[in-house]
Amino acid sequence: MKMRLSTAAAGFLLLAGIGAAAAQDVVIEPEQETVIREYVKKQPLASVKVPGIELNIGSTLPETVELHEVPDTKYSYVMVDNRTVVVDPGTRKIIKVIE
Structure with missing residues (x-):
């Protein structure tokens, strides 16, 4: 019984971690x-x-990459390799690549 409970708890924690990561998208x-x-x-x-x-x-x-603010949004952008890259300026993470 203990083993099942521990396995279930571990599975729940794993799924909770995956859900938290997805929520950050x-x-x-x-x-x-x-x-x-x-x-x-x-x-x-x-x-x-x-x-x-x-x-x-x-x-x-x-x-070293200079980000440029997009007015009326909370995002920035930059051109990299002739592609527009939308960035979260707080984390500098790419959130969208516009073709």
Whole structure:
């Protein structure tokens, strides 16, 4: 009986950890994404190279990369390898790559 309880508790904790990690994912509301796309088109930036960084959601950009604020949102953006990258400025994590 003890073994089953411990296994069940471990399984619950594992699932709780997965749920907490998923809750940290940033979801950009459609209205915000429209604002970002329109702003980026009007305010193009020169593309930069960031060696060693894959442009994946969750990747962290180094402090050497200058982020540019998107007004009326809580996000920033930068052009990396000719792709627009939307970033959470607090964590510097990529939250969206706009093709």
